[in-house]
Amino acid sequence: MIAEIITIGTEITTGSTLNTHSQYISGKLLEIGIETYYHTSVDDNKDRVKDIMNIALKRSDIIITTGGLGPTDDDMTREVIAESLNLKLVSDNDMEKSIKDIFNKQNRSMPSNNIKQAYKLEGSEFLNNSIGTAPGIFLSKDNKKIIMLPGPPREMKLMFKNEVIPRIHEDYHIIKKSVNLIGIGESQLEMDIKDLINSDSSIMIATFAKEGETEIKIIGKGNDKELIKEKINNIINILQNRFHKYIYGFDNIPIEVVVFNMLKERKYKIGFCESCTSGLISGRFGRIPGVSEVFDRGVISYSNDSKVEELGVNPSTLENFGAVSEETAMEMANGLRIKANLDIALSVTGIAGPTGDNREKPIGLVYLCISCKENSTVIKCNFTGNREAIQNKTVTKAFGELRSFLLNKSLT
Numbered sequence: 001m002i003a004e005i006i007t008i009g010t011e012i013t014t015g016s017t018l019n020t021h022s023q024y025i026s027g028k029l030l031e032i033g034i035e036t037y038y039h040t041s042v043d044d045n046k047d048r049v050k051d052i053m054n055i056a057l058k059r060s061d062i063i064i065t066t067g068g069l070g071p072t073d074d075d076m077t078r079e080v081i082a083e084s085l086n087l088k089l090v091s092d093n094d095m096e097k098s099i100k101d102i103f104n105k106q107n108r109s110m111p112s113n114n115i116k117q118a119y120k121l122e123g124s125e126f127l128n129n130s131i132g133t134a135p136g137i138f139l140s141k142d143n144k145k146i147i148m149l150p151g152p153p154r155e156m157k158l159m160f161k162n163e164v165i166p167r168i169h170e171d172y173h174i175i176k177k178s179v180n181l182i183g184i185g186e187s188q189l190e191m192d193i194k195d196l197i198n199s200d201s202s203i204m205i206a207t208f209a210k211e212g213e214t215e216i217k218i219i220g221k222g223n224d225k226e227l228i229k230e231k232i233n234n235i236i237n238i239l240q241n242r243f244h245k246y247i248y249g250f251d252n253i254p255i256e257v258v259v260f261n262m263l264k265e266r267k268y269k270i271g272f273c274e275s276c277t278s279g280l281i282s283g284r285f286g287r288i289p290g291v292s293e294v295f296d297r298g299v300i301s302y303s304n305d306s307k308v309e310e311l312g313v314n315p316s317t318l319e320n321f322g323a324v325s326e327e328t329a330m331e332m333a334n335g336l337r338i339k340a341n342l343d344i345a346l347s348v349t350g351i352a353g354p355t356g357d358n359r360e361k362p363i364g365l366v367y368l369c370i371s372c373k374e375n376s377t378v379i380k381c382n383f384t385g386n387r388e389a390i391q392n393k394t395v396t397k398a399f400g401e402l403r404s405f406l407l408n409k410s411l412t
Contacts, residue, residue, distance in 0.1 A: 001172065002037045002059065002060045003029050003034050003036040003060060004059070004060035005064050005066070006040045006049075006065045006066075007019050007040070009041075010074075013041055013042065029062075032165065033174035034062065034221070037060065040056070049068070049076065049077070053080060053084045061145065062168070063144065063145070064148075064149065066151055067150070069134040071115075071116055072113065078137060085121070089121060090119065090121075095126055095135060098135075099118060099133050103133075123141065126138075127163040130158060130162075132152060134155070136163060138164070138167055173223070173224075175220045175229060177220075179247055180247070180248055180253065181243055182246060182403070183245070183246050184243065184246045185214065186208070189243075202222045203232070204221075205217070212392065212397055212400070218232055248400070256284050258403055260291055264293055268344055268406075269296045269343050270342060271299070271336050271344075273336045273346075273348075274301070275323065275347075275348060275350070276351065276390075277352075281298070281398050297336075299336060307323065307331075311331070311332045311336050313335060325367065328349055328367070329349050329368065333347035343372060344402075345370075346371075347367075350367060351364065352390045352394075353386065353387050364382050364390050366397075367381070368394075370401060379401055381397055
């Protein structure tokens with residue numbers, strides 16, 4: 001659904017008044033998923049207003065005007081739009097009485113030209129103006145919504161919030177879905193779904209990069225709720241066929257929760273031993289309610305001594321290969337699994353920076369090892385970013401690798 005905003009008033013086109021209406025309305029529309037494609041300002045000239053309105057009717061679904069609803073001769077918005085749509089203007093006795101009441105409360109006589117504010121387009125409805133005399137007008141016609149709002153900012157904003165937004169929502173639906181992936185970068189992901197991105201104007205598809213993972217956001221908009229759901233489900237099916245090995249969840253479920261559920265289904269006990277992440281893996285996992293069913297322990301082993309004492313790493317391994325090595329990562333995971341009698345143990349050791357690197361082992365080098373009774377698997381990673389980014393990417397990668405590992409493990 002395409003929205004267009006037309007601000008009417010010579011005071012705007014001459015620069016005497018700053019046009020804040022378009023900014024406000026566009027922002028509020030975006031909050032409910034409606035994009036504004038066009039902003040137009042036009043002076044108080046009937047022919048030019050009519051030209052702009054005729055263009056808007058051809059290209060937009062929601063047309064919102066501000067200004068030109070007052071009682072003076074240069075307030076001609078309702079008249080111009082009525083002409084553009086070949087509709088009559090009809091008087092409303094109740095509205096005329098309401099306007100008169102406003103003047104009576106102020107002990108003033110209503111000028112005769114205020115009567116024009118009691119006219120609306122046939123088939124339209126008035127929008128209540130609780131702080132002024134100029135009511136707004138709302139018209140649905142030929143699958144378009146034409147909304148006329150007063151020019152004074154306070155009146156316009158209050159009317160838009162209380163009268164317009166609820167009416168747009170009545171028969172316009174927005175459905176959102178997120179697909180969460182790991183192991184594929186945003187640039188590659190975008191290339192692989194280019195055929196889907198612009199395939200349907202009622203569906204918006206966009207990719208987003210997070211630390212160590214990616215997201216595809218799908219937003220469907222339209223009047224037919226069931227049709228939108230069907231379209232989104234079709235896209236989800238296509239994505240699942242293309243990216244089944246990368247998709248770990250939907251609607252931003254944390255990957256550690258996915259891993260927890262998989263461990264729980266398989267009745268596995270797990271433990272973590274961390275060097276460069278300093279307990280971040282255990283910390284994220286430990287926040288999950290009920291995690292004690294699968295989580296046995298977490299060990300932080302920064303120093304070489306702790307790797308030897310707590311995890312049983314061979315001192316000669318550290319001497320020959322270093323703390324950041326495939327061999328050390330494997331002995332850390334194996335040692336924890338055997339010592340704690342676990343089904344699975346995961347270890348991480350690496351260089352998060354900003355110091356500690358050398359030519360052979362740069363900042364961002366990380367080794368992960370997943371150990372089970374049958375075998376041990378080591379994954380070598382090279383991450384970029386500052387210390388915090390490298391640590392966060394390591395945590396996400398660890399859970400991603402655990403998920404992949406568990407997918408190959410049958411349910412007991």
